[in-house]
Amino acid sequence: MKAFSYERIDDAAQAAARAFEVSGSKFIAGGTNLLDLMKHEIEMPAHLIDINGTGLDDIVATDDGGLRIGALVSNTALGADERIKRDYPVLSRALFAGASSQLRNKASTGGNLLQRTRCPYFYDTAMPCNKREPGAGCAALDEGADTRQLGVIGTSDHCIATHPSDMAVALRVLDAEVETVNPEGQTRRLTLDEFYQLPGDTPNVENALEPGEIITGVVLPAPVGGRQQYYKVRDRASYAFALVSVALIETDDGKGRVALGGVAPKPWRRDEADAELGNGAKAVMEKLLDGARPTDENAYKLTLAERTLAALLAKE
């Protein structure tokens, strides 16, 4: 871990301005991901801005019938919120499928969105990784690499890592938006699709945040109802990242939405795949995973995604 300076700023816009001003700044919320990465010297911020006093920790109703979730609302509090459990159950389920209760107590909504990949080569600083060190190469793309956990779609010739968040998959299927404030104090909202970037030839750039820009919250639109499910497939029953996860909303009109986790650098969803929901899992996946480029070791994820959706659609 490199030495760093630390300060606490209790206003989001001021924190953004300060982060812009001090080069090498990073925000720290729960610290459950950032501190691990700092110990491994994967992240080496020169300056930490603690945002836990910014008061962004409630969930309030919006004018159009939705909810605004503060960036510092913990994963535990969010998953247990009565309104979330009732009106957005897919989100509650996704949250409780993630990490462990100790981690969820510390993990924040903003931090969860920004957690980094679990690619084993990203975590080993002796290995080349374009995401860690642009231009260094990608150990996961070399012959003999361990790629069972890695991505099958949306990947590039420079990086095949996945985004590991469960919460983000549910947010994507719910059409949530990320709300931010920048160093000038301007706010904006981005859909999750706009927020997360595909790796292309810059896998180090993972999202649309500009320097200093801070996440203030996540906005959920009015409830869509329907039958909402989240199925996270993993090797062990708990405390493991998804091999594949499926967030599904089936509405009464026979329509629905589906998003996948564990397969891509961002929560994976396509309108044209949603449109196929009435035609079964195979039809959905033909659209949703069209263009997939799996490795030998992770091609099973294509079958697994389809079978997991089939399990959710099956009425047994």
Add this chain to the structure above:
Amino acid sequence: MDFNQSADENLFDHARIIGKPHTRVDGALKVTGTAPYAYERHDVADNPLVGYPLGSSIAKGRITRMDATAARNADGVAAVITALDIDELPRAKSNVAKLFGGDMVEHYHQAIAVVVADTLEQARAATSLIEVEYEEIPGEFDLDDAWKRLQDRDVVSHVGDVDAAFDSAEVTLDETYHTASQSHAMMEPHATIADWTDGKNMTLWTSNQMIKWTRKALATTFELDPANIRLESPYIGGGFGGKLWLRADAVLAALGSRETGRPVKVALPRSFIFNNATHRSGTVQRLRIAAGKDGRITAFDHSAISHTLPGGSGEDAVNQTRCFYAGENRRVAHHAIDMNLPESADMRAPGEASGLAVLEIAMDEMAEKLGMDPVEFRILNDTQVNPEEPSKRYSDRHFVECLRKGAEVFNWSERNTTPGGKREGQWLIGQGMAGAYRGAPTMDSGARVRLSEGRLIVETDMTDIGTGSYTIIAQTAAETMGLEMDDVEVRLGNSAFPAASGSGGQMGAASSTAGVYAACVALQGEIAKCLGVESARFESGQVVTDDKRVALRDVAPNEELVGEDTLHFGDFKDELEIGTFAAHFVEVAVHAYTGETRLRRTLSVVDAGRILNPVTARSQVIGGMTMATGAALTESLNIDSRRGYFTNHDLAGYEIAVHADIPEQEVIFLDTQDGASTPLKAKGVGELGICGGAAAVANAMYNATGIRLRDYPMTLDRMLDRLPDA
């Protein structure tokens, strides 16, 4: 005391304390976080410096340059020692890879430098400032390649005529299986505080299963007289065989202390547990079984390979096949293939854990071919003698009773016998079973007992790796001396104490309690001498002779009476086969769509001689079964076959079973005693639980799905395309 013949009826057959449930005497320390583990021995080494290791980033080659200037100048740094600064340290026999020194790199994360600083953070930050250049040499990392290339077979033993038996057999099986490399993944990493400030007398507070061996290894490594080395390891946060040896933590701490003239502490970072420390090698195994239509096995032919660094012995997966089941013709062959992965060595039930994981699937497959119930098939092929050497009989073997009892309690006869035939909603339900065998070796073991004011202190260099040694040793001493548990204090893991068996090979419990018994008998002799009598009984805190009763505290007021002895196990044992046996029964649910496998219940019926303490013994069996579940379903050190290292080197990537994976686990101990084992008629159970457990899970998965998997861990991707249509 010499143990030269099987024990007759003795005090342990009428025990008050031995064999009774006692919770851990060290339990309160553990659950309150006050047991002093090595890294936290602030009481003995005030304000030590902290060392942090740097590991090689290549698997094989030579270091051509190291520059530690920046690290030496970094904040708080007291010393940097690089591999190029010192010659390669001599290797103890128990170390295959070198622990430090010299320019050659033998495996990934081999220690190549240590930075010693005021704080952990400073030391860690400075290690990354060390510049290293290598000349890489291509290595061998692929066991399957080695298996394919393997031409002739190193036959370990061959009895009868295996080829002829297969030619004439009515039913045969011939399959190839894989087990994965596994990490001990114990909770406490290897850790040591070393005080070698004068470069002469070395004291280590460490976490090590084998005090005597490790002292010897230190003497070799640093060319010291063992008399100048002191080791303390009273509490160990898990070892599973990973702490049998001297490892880099102790070596680096010692070097750091000599260099700085201050105590230095080093804990291996978690990633080092996987690639710097040892692991269990994966195996490729081919198993052939031949039988008559009547189900009687006529031949076994088992060959296996595992990997090792040059000079090591790998994971010998064929041993149990020599003696577990009957059959006149048998051949086993094992090759340890030289490869350049990190050092493979012993892990809980070395050999048997991997061998039975395969043999017991093969037995299931064979039973199916024969149209027999797998329990009955095993019963039919039970043996009371070593089938390789029929003159050698089993001292006490109740495997058949384990099988029958297990079948009865598990309700085996009610199970669905059509693979894939039972479904509850989206889950396929299956039941499976497996046999378990593990040898019950013993090793000479010593202890000293000190009686003063009616209280007894037991001292032995035996270790407690979380197994319950403190408790069963206290029970043994209390029983023998006629005292209560509260009257006894046990002190372990100190090289100043008489040498015991240590913890390994599931021999610790049986051997060390026998040694403590011997020491107590010696003390009884001292007491009798004091009282001027030939012999006496010891009960209720008193010495009882023909004409008097004296409280133990009054035998020699104001004086300490000491008994010390070593129990020597005689070679009459070589004429016998002494083992432990179990039958595991498992129910699983496999998701019909996703292939996720979840355990529903497990039962283990165990024949391991006298159970010294059913509470601690049960923990061992369910712990073994939990580890077997990991081996069956998730645990695999993933190999990058080009770069030659284990990629998933943290506890997020290396998936051991977690609470949610483990359902109700039941253990039944048969009421058996094996007088050939020790005076207490006890045998070990520390490794038996992991033996066969993985195969029981695998067989239950087959029963659930009708898909026969032969490669561990049995993750869903191996069966997805064979599951029922979605």
